[in-house]
Amino acid sequence: MKKILLHLCTAGAVLLASLVTATAADSKLVVAMLPKSKGNAYFISCKVGADKAAKELGIQLLFDGPTDSNAAKQNEIVENWITLGVDVIAVAAENKEGISTALRKAQKAGIKVLTFDADAMTDARSFFVNQATPEGIGQGLMDEAARLTNSEGEFAMIVASLTASNQREWQQHIEARLKEKYPKMKLVAVRPCDDLKDKAQSEATALLSANPKLKLIMAICSPGVPGAAEAVKQAGLTGKVKVMGLGLPNENKRYVHAGVTDSIILWNTGDLGYLAIYAGVALAKDELKQGAKTFKAGSLGTFTIAGDNILLGKPFIFNKANIDQFDF
Amino acid sequence: MKRSFRELSVLGALAAVLVGMAIFAPAFFSPQPLLSLLTREAPTLVVACGMACVIITRQIDISVGSMFSVCSVCAGLLAARGWPLLLVLPASVALGALLGAVNGLLVAGLRLPSIVVTLATMVTLRQGLNLVRQGEFVNLPDRIQWFGLSQMAGQLVLVGASVAFLVALALAMRHVAGGRFVYAVGTDAEAARLAGIRPQRVTFLVFVFIGALTGLAAMMNLAQSPQVQPLSGAGLELKVIAAVVVGGVAISGGRGNLWGAFAGLLLLACVSPALIHLHIEAYWEKAIQGAIILLAVVADGLRTRKLNR
Amino acid sequence: MSVSPGNKNPRDWKAILTRHEMLLLYVLIAEWLFFYFAGTTINRRGAVVGFGTLDRQFDILRHSCEIGLLALALTPVIITAGIDLSIGSLLGLCAILFGKLWHDGGLPISVAAGLTLVLGALAGGLNATLITALRLPPLIVTLGTYSLFRGLAEAITHGAITYTDFPASFLFVGQERWLGLPTQAWIFFGVALGVGLLVHRTTFGRAFRTIGLAPEGARYAGLPVGRRLALVYVLAGLIAAIAAIIYTARLGQAKADAGTGYELFAITAVVLGGTSIFGGTGTVHGTLLGVAAIAVLKNGLACLPVVMRMNAAEEMSGLLTGALLLVALTASVLPKILSRFRARHHAPAP
Numbered sequence: 001m002k003k004i005l006l007h008l009c010t011a012g013a014v015l016l017a018s019l020v021t022a023t024a025a026d027s028k029l030v031v032a033m034l035p036k037s038k039g040n041a042y043f044i045s046c047k048v049g050a051d052k053a054a055k056e057l058g059i060q061l062l063f064d065g066p067t068d069s070n071a072a073k074q075n076e077i078v079e080n081w082i083t084l085g086v087d088v089i090a091v092a093a094e095n096k097e098g099i100s101t102a103l104r105k106a107q108k109a110g111i112k113v114l115t116f117d118a119d120a121m122t123d124a125r126s127f128f129v130n131q132a133t134p135e136g137i138g139q140g141l142m143d144e145a146a147r148l149t150n151s152e153g154e155f156a157m158i159v160a161s162l163t164a165s166n167q168r169e170w171q172q173h174i175e176a177r178l179k180e181k182y183p184k185m186k187l188v189a190v191r192p193c194d195d196l197k198d199k200a201q202s203e204a205t206a207l208l209s210a211n212p213k214l215k216l217i218m219a220i221c222s223p224g225v226p227g228a229a230e231a232v233k234q235a236g237l238t239g240k241v242k243v244m245g246l247g248l249p250n251e252n253k254r255y256v257h258a259g260v261t262d263s264i265i266l267w268n269t270g271d272l273g274y275l276a277i278y279a280g281v282a283l284a285k286d287e288l289k290q291g292a293k294t295f296k297a298g299s300l301g302t303f304t305i306a307g308d309n310i311l312l313g314k315p316f317i318f319n320k321a322n323i324d325q326f327d328f
Numbered sequence: 329m330k331r332s333f334r335e336l337s338v339l340g341a342l343a344a345v346l347v348g349m350a351i352f353a354p355a356f357f358s359p360q361p362l363l364s365l366l367t368r369e370a371p372t373l374v375v376a377c378g379m380a381c382v383i384i385t386r387q388i389d390i391s392v393g394s395m396f397s398v399c400s401v402c403a404g405l406l407a408a409r410g411w412p413l414l415l416v417l418p419a420s421v422a423l424g425a426l427l428g429a430v431n432g433l434l435v436a437g438l439r440l441p442s443i444v445v446t447l448a449t450m451v452t453l454r455q456g457l458n459l460v461r462q463g464e465f466v467n468l469p470d471r472i473q474w475f476g477l478s479q480m481a482g483q484l485v486l487v488g489a490s491v492a493f494l495v496a497l498a499l500a501m502r503h504v505a506g507g508r509f510v511y512a513v514g515t516d517a518e519a520a521r522l523a524g525i526r527p528q529r530v531t532f533l534v535f536v537f538i539g540a541l542t543g544l545a546a547m548m549n550l551a552q553s554p555q556v557q558p559l560s561g562a563g564l565e566l567k568v569i570a571a572v573v574v575g576g577v578a579i580s581g582g583r584g585n586l587w588g589a590f591a592g593l594l595l596l597a598c599v600s601p602a603l604i605h606l607h608i609e610a611y612w613e614k615a616i617q618g619a620i621i622l623l624a625v626v627a628d629g630l631r632t633r634k635l636n637r
Numbered sequence: 638m639s640v641s642p643g644n645k646n647p648r649d650w651k652a653i654l655t656r657h658e659m660l661l662l663y664v665l666i667a668e669w670l671f672f673y674f675a676g677t678t679i680n681r682r683g684a685v686v687g688f689g690t691l692d693r694q695f696d697i698l699r700h701s702c703e704i705g706l707l708a709l710a711l712t713p714v715i716i717t718a719g720i721d722l723s724i725g726s727l728l729g730l731c732a733i734l735f736g737k738l739w740h741d742g743g744l745p746i747s748v749a750a751g752l753t754l755v756l757g758a759l760a761g762g763l764n765a766t767l768i769t770a771l772r773l774p775p776l777i778v779t780l781g782t783y784s785l786f787r788g789l790a791e792a793i794t795h796g797a798i799t800y801t802d803f804p805a806s807f808l809f810v811g812q813e814r815w816l817g818l819p820t821q822a823w824i825f826f827g828v829a830l831g832v833g834l835l836v837h838r839t840t841f842g843r844a845f846r847t848i849g850l851a852p853e854g855a856r857y858a859g860l861p862v863g864r865r866l867a868l869v870y871v872l873a874g875l876i877a878a879i880a881a882i883i884y885t886a887r888l889g890q891a892k893a894d895a896g897t898g899y900e901l902f903a904i905t906a907v908v909l910g911g912t913s914i915f916g917g918t919g920t921v922h923g924t925l926l927g928v929a930a931i932a933v934l935k936n937g938l939a940c941l942p943v944v945m946r947m948n949a950a951e952e953m954s955g956l957l958t959g960a961l962l963l964v965a966l967t968a969s970v971l972p973k974i975l976s977r978f979r980a981r982h983h984a985p986a987p
Binding site: 038039040041044067162188189190191192194195196197198201202203205206207208209210212223226227230231234235236250251254 | 353355356358360361362364365368455458461462463464465479549552553554555557558559560561562563600601604605607609610611
C-alpha cells in the first residue's frame with residue numbers, strides 16, 4: 001500500500017509543478033524547422049543562419065528532426081507540430097512522397113508550409129527555398145569532375161545511402177551529364193557510406209585498390225568527402241587521384257590545403273537557413289504570395305523567385321584560394 | 329580435429345573467398361592497399377575479441393557501438409585540449425572500462441538480462457552524445473595521427489598490436505585460469521560456483537574488459553584520421569556480433585574461441601572490398617552478408633543434428 | 638486464469654496492485670497527467686494546442702500502431718524465450734513486395750495485400766524452420782535474416798525505387814478515421830485482441846510459457862515444441878506484414894528503408910511491459926502499456942515548452958526511454974534483491 005501512496009504523491013507533485021510551467025506560454029510567431037537529420041553538420045550550419053534570422057525577426061524557432069535513420073520520423077514530427085499549432089513549417093524532405101502526406105495535412109490545418117534543401121511534392125508546400133536545382137548540382141559536380149580530370153578516365157562515387165531521395169536525384173543528373181558530355185569518362189562504382197566518415201574512408205580505400213586506373217573520387221554527402229580524402233592521402237595517391245564533392249568548408253579545410261581535396265561545391269548553408277526562416281515568416285504574415293518575382297530577406301538582400309522556387313543563387317566552388325574565408 | 333571443425337570450416341570459406349579473389353581480382357593482394365584495409369579492421373578486431381569473451385560467458389553487449397562513439401569523442405576532446413597521447417590513451421581505456429562497469433554492475437550485480445541492459449545503455453549513451461555534441465566533428469591535433477609515427481609504421485603497429493593482442497588473449501583463454509573461468513561460467517554458472525568460481529564476478533569483469541577494449545579500439549580508430557565524427561562506431565555492435573557468431577562462438581555460451589572469431593571477422597570484412605573488386609553493385613551487400621551469417625549457422629545446425637543422431 | 642504468481646488469492650489486493658503491469662499503469666497515468674498539464678498551451682490565435690488536444694491523442698495512437706504491432710508480434714516470441722530481430726527488416730521487405738505486387742504486378746490492392754500477408758508469414762516461416770528444424774538460437778538466425786530481409790528489399794528496388802500514388806481508398810487505412818478512431822487503430826486493436834486471446838485464453842499460450850520456462854521439460858511433457866515455436870515465428874512474420882501495409886498507407890509510399898530500427902523500439906516496449914527476456918512470463922496487456930508509455934513519453938516531451946526551447950525533443954525522448962527501461966528493470970528485481978539481502982542478514986548463525 002505504501003507504494004501506491006508514494007505513486008500518488010509523486011503524481012500530485014508533478015501536477016503542481018506542471019501548473020506553474022503551463023502559464024509560461026509566449027505569444028511569438030512560431031516557425032518549426034525540420035532537417036533531414038539532426039546531428040548532421042550540414043544542417044547544424046543551416047541552423048546557425050536560421051537562429052540569426054529568428055533573432056532578427058523576433059520569432060520562436062523550433063528545430064527538431066530524426067536522430068536516427070528512421071524514415072517515418074519526419075512525418076511524426078510534422079504531425080506533432082500540427083497539434084502544437086505552429087505557424088510555419090519548413091522542411092528538408094528525406095522521403096519526397098512520404099512527407100507530403102503530413103505536409104498536406106498541415107496545410108489543411110492552416111499552417112504555412114515551405115521546403116528547403118530537398119523538396120516535397122509541389123502541391124504539399126507553398127514555396128521551395130532552392131539552394132540549387134538537382135540538375136544544377138548534378139551538372140556542376142560533373143563539370144567540375146571533368147575539369148579536374150581533363151574529361152577522361154575512371155571515377156567513382158560515394159553516396160550517403162542507397163535510399164536517400166535527393167542523393168538518387170543528384171546521381172541521376174550526374175550520370176545524365178556524363179552520358180551527354182563526357183564520353184571518355186567512366187563511372188566505375190557507386191558506394192554508400194551511411195553518412196559515416198569512417199565507412200567512407202574504408203570504402204574509398206577499397207575503391208582505390210580495386211581500380212588502379214581511378215582518376216577521381218566524388219563524394220556527394222558531407223561526411224564522405226573528408227573520409228575519401230583521408231583514404232587517398234593514406235594510399236599515397238595525393239594529386240594522382242583527385243577528391244571532390246559536396247561538403248562543408250570547415251570539415252575539408254585541412255585536405256584542401258594539403259592538396260588532397262581539389263574542390264568542394266556547396267551553397268552557403270547558413271544563408272539557406274536564414275532565407276528559409278525569412279520566407280516562412282513572410283508567408284505567415286501574407287507578405288509573400290504566389291506569383292511574386294522577388295523576395296527581400298533581411299541583411300542578405302533580394303532573391304529571385306522562379307515559379308514557386310526561391311533561388312538562393314549558384315552553388316559555390318571552394319578551393320585552396322578561397323576556403324579560408326568561410327567558417328561553416 | 330573434430331573439436332575445431334567449426335573454426336576450420338570458416339577458415340575454409342575464407343580461403344575460398346581469397347582464392348577466388350586471387351583468380352578474379354589479383355589486385356586485391358597488392359601489399360599497401362591490403363595493409364590499409366587490414367588497418368581499418370584492426371579496431372573492430374579488438375572489440376570482437378572482447379565480444380567473444382562476453383558471448384562465451386553467455387552474455388551479450390550491444391552497447392559497444394555507443395561506447396565506441398563516446399570514447400572517441402571524449403578522447404578526441406582531451407587530445408584537442410593538448411593532453412599528451414600517453415594520457416589520452418589510458419583515459420579512453422578507463423572511460424570504456426567505466427562504461428563497461430555500469431553494464432557489468434547491472435548485469436552481474438542486479439542479475440538483469442544483458443541484452444536488455446545493454447540495449448538501454450546503447451540508446452542512452454547514443455542520445456546523450458547527440459544531445460551534447462549535436463553531431464559536430466572533433467578536430468584532432470596532428471601528433472595523434474598514427475601515434476606520431478610515420479603512416480606505414482603506424483599501420484604496422486596497429487595491425488601488429490591487434491593481432492598480437494588476439495594471439496595473447498586466445499592463448500590466455502586456453503591456458504590461464506581466468507580464461508578457463510570464462511568458459512566455465514558460460515557452460516554452467518552453477519557448476520562453476522560449486523567449483524569455487526564466483527560467476528557474478530567473472531561476468532562483471534568480462535563487461536569491464538569489453539568496455540576497456542572498446543576504449544582502446546576507439547583510440548586505434550582515432551589514430552587513423554585527423555577528425556572524429558560523433559557517429560563513428562554506429563552499427564559496430566552488429567558487425568562484431570555477426571563476426572563472432574559466424575566464427576563459431578555459440579550464443580548459448582561456453583563454446584567457441586577467438587581464432588574462429590578472427591576468421592569470421594575477416595570473412596565478413598572481405599565482403600565489401602570483394603564486391604568492389606568484382607564490380608558488383610552495392611545494393612547486394614546486405615543480402616550477401618545476411619546469407620553468409622545464415623549459411624554459417626545452418627551449417628552449424630546441420631552438423632550438431634547429425635552428431636546428435 | 639492469469640498465471641502471475643501474485644494472483645493466487647483473488648482477494649490479495651496488495652499483490653494485484655503492485656504487479657508490474659499495475660506499476661506501469663501508474664507511471665503511464667502520471668506521465669499522461671503531467672504532459673496534459675505541462676504540455677498544453679494556448680497559442681497566439683487563442684486556440685488550445687499541444688498534448689491536451691484530441692488530435693494529438695489520435696496522432697499518438699496512429700504513430701504507435703506499427704511499433705505496437707511489432708511489439709505484439711514479439712510478445713509470444715519473447716515468452717518462449719526467443720527473440721526476433723528481423724521484424725523491422727521484414728516490415729521493409731513486405732512494404733516493398735506489397736508496392737511491387739500492386740504497382741508492377743498490376744494486382745488490385747486487396748489481392749496484393751493478401752499476398753503480402755502470405756509472403757510475410759512465409760518469411761516468418763524461414764525463421765521458424767531454421768530455429769525449430771535445426772534447433773538454432775533465434776538471436777543468431779534472426780540476426781542473419783535481419784540483414785537478409787533488408788538486403789533483399791534494397792536489392793529488389795536497387796535502393797532507389799519508391800512505390801507511391803496509392804489510391805485514396807487505400808490511404809484511408811493509414812490517414813483517415815473510421816468510427817471515430819484512426820482506421821489503423823481498429824486493425825491494431827483487433828490484432829491485440831487476437832494475440833491476447835492466443836496468449837492468455839488458449840492452451841497455446843500455456844505452451845508458450847512452458848516452453849519459455851523449460852523447453853526440455855515441455856518436450857518430455859509431450860508438447861509439440863517445434864510446432865508451437867514455429868507458430869510463434871510465423872505469426873510474427875504475418876503481423877510484420879500487417880504493420881508493413883499500415884506503414885505504407887500512413888506514409889503513402891513504400892520504400893526499402895521502411896521500419897529501420899523498429900525492432901529495438903518494439904523490444905523495449907515488450908520488456909518495459911514486464912515480459913521476461915528469459916522467457917516464461919509476460920502479458921499482452923503489459924506490452925500494450927509498454928507501447929503506450931513510450932509513445933506518450935515521446936509525444937509529450939515534444940510538447941513541453943522547456944524541451945521545445947532546447948530543441949532537444951528527439952534526443953530527450955531517446956535518453957528517457959533508455960532510462961525508463963533501466964529503472965523498470967531495476968524495479969522488477971528490487972524485491973528479489975531485498976529479500977535476498979534480508980535473508981542473508983536474518984539467517985541464523987551456523
